[in-house]
Amino acid sequence: xxxxVQVLLFGLTLGGVYALMASGLTLVFGVMRIVNLAHAIxxxxxxxxxxxxxxxxxxxxxxxxxxxxPVMFFVGIAVYWLFFARIKGTxxxxxxxxxxxxxxxxxxxxxLGYFFSNIYRSANPPYATQAxxxxxxxxxxxxxxxxLMSIGLIVLLWAFLKYSRTGYAIxxxxxxxxxxxxxxxxxxxxxxxAFGIGMALAGASGSMMSFLFTFYPGKHWEWIAxxxxxxxxxxxxxxxxxxxxxxxxxxxxxxxxxxxxxxxxPITFFLALFIVLLVRPQGLFGKKxxx
Amino acid sequence: MxxxxxxxxxxxxxxxxxxxxxxxxxxxxLAVLLMLLVSYPLLQFxxxxxxxxxHMLLYTFMxxxxxxxxxxxxxxxxxxxxxxxxxxxxxxxFVGVLLVYFDISPFLTAPLAGLVSMAIGLxxxxxSLRTRGPAFIISTIALVMLxxxxxxxxxxxxxxxxxxMPPLLDISLDLVKFPFYYYMLIIAIGAVYMSYRxxxxxxxxxxxxxxxxxxxxxxxxxxxxxxxxxxxGISGLFVGMAGGIWGYYLTYLKPNIFLLIILAAQLVLMxxxxxxxxxxxxxxxxxLFIAINEFFVTNLGFTELNIVATGLILALxxxxxxSGIVGSLRERGKLPPFLDWD
Numbered sequence: 163x164x165x166x167v168q169v170l171l172f173g174l175t176l177g178g179v180y181a182l183m184a185s186g187l188t189l190v191f192g193v194m195r196i197v198n199l200a201h202a203i204x205x206x207x208x209x210x211x212x213x214x215x216x217x218x219x220x221x222x223x224x225x226x227x228x229x230x231x232p233v234m235f236f237v238g239i240a241v242y243w244l245f246f247a248r249i250k251g252t253x254x255x256x257x258x259x260x261x262x263x264x265x266x267x268x269x270x271x272x273x274l275g276y277f278f279s280n281i282y283r284s285a286n287p288p289y290a291t292q293a294x295x296x297x298x299x300x301x302x303x304x305x306x307x308x309x310l311m312s313i314g315l316i317v318l319l320w321a322f323l324k325y326s327r328t329g330y331a332i333x334x335x336x337x338x339x340x341x342x343x344x345x346x347x348x349x350x351x352x353x354x355x356a357f358g359i360g361m362a363l364a365g366a367s368g369s370m371m372s373f374l375f376t377f378y379p380g381k382h383w384e385w386i387a388x389x390x391x392x393x394x395x396x397x398x399x400x401x402x403x404x405x406x407x408x409x410x411x412x413x414x415x416x417x418x419x420x421x422x423x424x425x426x427x428p429i430t431f432f433l434a435l436f437i438v439l440l441v442r443p444q445g446l447f448g449k450k451x452x453x
Numbered sequence: 454m455x456x457x458x459x460x461x462x463x464x465x466x467x468x469x470x471x472x473x474x475x476x477x478x479x480x481x482x483l484a485v486l487l488m489l490l491v492s493y494p495l496l497q498f499x500x501x502x503x504x505x506x507x508h509m510l511l512y513t514f515m516x517x518x519x520x521x522x523x524x525x526x527x528x529x530x531x532x533x534x535x536x537x538x539x540x541x542x543x544x545x546x547f548v549g550v551l552l553v554y555f556d557i558s559p560f561l562t563a564p565l566a567g568l569v570s571m572a573i574g575l576x577x578x579x580x581s582l583r584t585r586g587p588a589f590i591i592s593t594i595a596l597v598m599l600x601x602x603x604x605x606x607x608x609x610x611x612x613x614x615x616x617x618m619p620p621l622l623d624i625s626l627d628l629v630k631f632p633f634y635y636y637m638l639i640i641a642i643g644a645v646y647m648s649y650r651x652x653x654x655x656x657x658x659x660x661x662x663x664x665x666x667x668x669x670x671x672x673x674x675x676x677x678x679x680x681x682x683x684x685x686g687i688s689g690l691f692v693g694m695a696g697g698i699w700g701y702y703l704t705y706l707k708p709n710i711f712l713l714i715i716l717a718a719q720l721v722l723m724x725x726x727x728x729x730x731x732x733x734x735x736x737x738x739x740x741l742f743i744a745i746n747e748f749f750v751t752n753l754g755f756t757e758l759n760i761v762a763t764g765l766i767l768a769l770x771x772x773x774x775x776s777g778i779v780g781s782l783r784e785r786g787k788l789p790p791f792l793d794w795d
Contacts, residue, residue: 440580
């Protein structure tokens, strides 16, 4: 029983980070209706920024979100302007855009691999290897702080969407693009802002990733597959769904890892994806999907 | 009123304009091309030293077969699959296991490997094709990861280290590429012929209707579910066969080689480059892609920059020529007859 709770806690403290990673992806999908397959490679780019900020300037990886978030926000705006502004609105743009993000991911992966090579890296702040004791249970300090920070950021995002004017406009766009346009929302601009925010969230995720996991450019396919499974489970474009999906899958993969060995724990995500597609194609919290 | 009714009845079929029979000149072109390809290896006896070109050609045949197969689900039906290398890996490993453990020649088992891939395609399609658009693409990526983790941890087939197969046929170095060359040629012809036949059938029309508007297609009485699952399965057939032969040709199988997502990316790129949903597009795209890739590899070395180039070309084509070479030429009315097979 003790061990079961211990594994549960381990899953919980990872869940917050997964939720942060998935929140940017699901936000971009909600507003732009595209799956950004390049989300994870931008997380890895941010992880490199955090890594070098730590090894060269000794900036704490958690603090480095104040660098990675604005940097990635502007990277996102630039990417949007360069790639997506052109093909928005053309016939069948949805499918084209997915392929375009795929091309973007390949380019970014190749460039990162060229400059930093495929060496496994991980930042090593003091808390990365410390443990926190809560009665009989032990938590990894790094995971615990990262999850707290992630949940804090998600709450901020939620408050921004709920209470700011831009947030209103973004939520309107998520609910119904043409209706939002009719009431005067600049959908094009909101898409750009949402993409920037999504990228900023990828930046924050990268900061967490830099000390929680080892990373290298080629690793992003594994990550994007995991994140996509999360958001399909929760229902695509639903922020609450992504949150729930993240915790459910983080905990179940921790359990699978504990009982069947850690090489099998990633398979949980993909099996879950197929089970969800079989039972409830629109996801746990999703509306019926459109074409 | 009655006039519109009449024109509505005639328009959607488009038999005369769109689905014409090959002309005499097209048939001659094909016959000459085929004769050249079949007799080319015989030059080896005259000049010798053609192994590099035989290798490049059989490699091209393989990609022609795979891109044409991908086109059936990705082009005709409009369901972008980023998981087609799963069929490639399944074919390779099926053949590999039968060769290593049971000593059966891959040349006999490759067609079976194709059928196994097709069966897996039907099975996966049954689940994956319950969704469309982004969720379908995601499910195909998840399929690759699922199979990769399984193969990485399956000791019977060698895990991450993969399997080494017995060396190639015991014949002279001049001849050793011949069986692979002809086998891949047959696979490529089979795949392109199948793509052509589907394009010119009721099934193909149904798939095109699905790609344009699935709900309307359903309303019009097309069994959309059955059609798209069948298309997904069929598109795995020749990819599995190619995988079986390719694994034997390489003499080893590794999850890291067969289940790289870049492989799936290349199939998409070739098809989009040549023209999605056309018969000649994937063929043109595969030839062009391999030529470009070979150019980069010989001039820049096999580095990460190749991945950048793949991504960059894909992005440029998507932004500026979304209908590909064949599609763009047709839109401008400049498509030469030897590329016009739709």
